[in-house]
Amino acid sequence: MYRVSTFIRNFAIALAIGSLVATIWVNLSPESYYDVMEARLFTLSAPNWIMPDHARITLISVTSQLLMALFFFLLGKELWEATMLERGALHGTRGGLPFLASIGAAVGAVAVWILVSALIETAMEARLGIGWQVPIGGDTIIAYVIGRQVFGRGHPALPLLLLICIGLDLMGLLALALQVPETPTRLLWLLLPVLASIGVWFFAARHAQGRTERERQEALHLWPYMLAGAISWIGVAAAGLPGALGLLPVIPAIPHARRAFGMFAEAEELLHDPLNRLAHLTIRPLMLILFLFGLTRGGIDLGAFAPTTIVTLAALWFGKPLGLLAGVLIATRVLRMPLPTGVDAPDLMRIGLLTGIGFTVPLVALQTALPGGAMAEAARLGLALSLVMIPVVLVLFRTR
Incomplete structure (x- = not known):
C-alpha cells in the first residue's frame, strides 16, 4: 500500500473549522452573517452576451465558482491519472468495478431522492424531482479521513473508497452541467475550453516528447498551462455552467508522469512533470480555500428542519449505499469482475456508508439545483446531519 499525502487530513481540518x-455565526447573528457573505465585492462591467446583468460578485460566488475550481482540478487530475496511466487504479479492466459502483451509488441516490420527494411535499415552489443533482456528490476528503480510521492504515479498501468518492464528486458536478442555461446560445462559449486545450497541446505539451532537450525543456514551463486553464475557466463560466468545472477540460492536454503512483500518493511530490507540479502548487492555497468554502457554504441553520431534510438524508444514507452495492453485484456476479485483493463484502458495506457522507460537492450543487430560501437551507441541514454517519461508522465498524 502506497503512502497517501498528509495534506488530505489538513484539508478536512480546514473545511471543518470554516463550517x-x-x-x-449564522445561528447567533444570521443578519450579519448573510450581510457579509452576500455583500457585493465589486462590479464587473461586461456586455450581456458575456455575463448576465444579475451576476453578483460576492465572497460566496468567488469561492464556489472560482477558487474551488482548484480543488476539482486536483480531484480531476487524480481520476485522469488513475484512468489513463500505467498501473493506474482505473486503467483497463481494473476500472470496471469502481466505475459500476460509482454509477450505482449515483443512480441509487437520485432514485431515492425522486421517490421520497414524490411522497413528501417538500416545498410549494418545488417541482417533481427538482434538486436530484444534490445527493450525487459526496465528500472525498472527509470520507478518506474517516475511512482511514475505520479500515486502518494501508488497507486495500482505501484506494477503492477514494476512487468511488472522486468519481461521485465529479459526477455530481457534471450533473449540474446538464442543466441548459437560460440562454442556450451561451453554450457556444464551450469552444474556448476546446481551443485552449488544443492550443496548449500544439504549442507546448507536444514538445514533451520532442527529439531535442530544448524542446523537452520548453514543455516543462508552467505558464502556458496556467494561461490555458484561465481561458478554459472563462469559457465554462461564460457558458453558464459551474465555474468549478472550468479547469477540468485542460487536464488531458498537460504533460504528466508515465505511470500512476496511487491516489494522492506522497511519492508524487518528487515528480517534476507539469501536471504534478501544478497540482502541488495548489496544496497550500487549498487549505485557505477549503476554509473559505466551509465559511461561505457550511453555515447550518439548526432551525431549518423541513421535509427536504428528510429527502436529503434518505438519498444519502439509503440510496447511495444500496445503489453502490447493486453496482458491485452487477460487476461481480453478472460481469464476473473480481473484487480487489483484501476487500470483502463487509468492507463494501463500510464504503457504502462512507459515501453517504455528503458535504462539499452537494453544497456546491445547492445554489443551482434547488430554489433558494427555506428549501435550500433544509437540504443544507440534511447534508450537515449526514455527518452523523461518522460516529456511527467509527463505533460500529472501526478496525481494532
Whole structure:
C-alpha cells in the first residue's frame, strides 16, 4: 500500500473549522452573517452576451465558482491519472468495478431522492424531482479521513473508497452541467475550453516528447498551462455552467508522469512533470480555500428542519449505499469482475456508508439545483446531519 499525502487530513481540518465558524455565526447573528457573505465585492462591467446583468460578485460566488475550481482540478487530475496511466487504479479492466459502483451509488441516490420527494411535499415552489443533482456528490476528503480510521492504515479498501468518492464528486458536478442555461446560445462559449486545450497541446505539451532537450525543456514551463486553464475557466463560466468545472477540460492536454503512483500518493511530490507540479502548487492555497468554502457554504441553520431534510438524508444514507452495492453485484456476479485483493463484502458495506457522507460537492450543487430560501437551507441541514454517519461508522465498524 502506497503512502497517501498528509495534506488530505489538513484539508478536512480546514473545511471543518470554516463550517464550524459559519454555523456558530449564522445561528447567533444570521443578519450579519448573510450581510457579509452576500455583500457585493465589486462590479464587473461586461456586455450581456458575456455575463448576465444579475451576476453578483460576492465572497460566496468567488469561492464556489472560482477558487474551488482548484480543488476539482486536483480531484480531476487524480481520476485522469488513475484512468489513463500505467498501473493506474482505473486503467483497463481494473476500472470496471469502481466505475459500476460509482454509477450505482449515483443512480441509487437520485432514485431515492425522486421517490421520497414524490411522497413528501417538500416545498410549494418545488417541482417533481427538482434538486436530484444534490445527493450525487459526496465528500472525498472527509470520507478518506474517516475511512482511514475505520479500515486502518494501508488497507486495500482505501484506494477503492477514494476512487468511488472522486468519481461521485465529479459526477455530481457534471450533473449540474446538464442543466441548459437560460440562454442556450451561451453554450457556444464551450469552444474556448476546446481551443485552449488544443492550443496548449500544439504549442507546448507536444514538445514533451520532442527529439531535442530544448524542446523537452520548453514543455516543462508552467505558464502556458496556467494561461490555458484561465481561458478554459472563462469559457465554462461564460457558458453558464459551474465555474468549478472550468479547469477540468485542460487536464488531458498537460504533460504528466508515465505511470500512476496511487491516489494522492506522497511519492508524487518528487515528480517534476507539469501536471504534478501544478497540482502541488495548489496544496497550500487549498487549505485557505477549503476554509473559505466551509465559511461561505457550511453555515447550518439548526432551525431549518423541513421535509427536504428528510429527502436529503434518505438519498444519502439509503440510496447511495444500496445503489453502490447493486453496482458491485452487477460487476461481480453478472460481469464476473473480481473484487480487489483484501476487500470483502463487509468492507463494501463500510464504503457504502462512507459515501453517504455528503458535504462539499452537494453544497456546491445547492445554489443551482434547488430554489433558494427555506428549501435550500433544509437540504443544507440534511447534508450537515449526514455527518452523523461518522460516529456511527467509527463505533460500529472501526478496525481494532
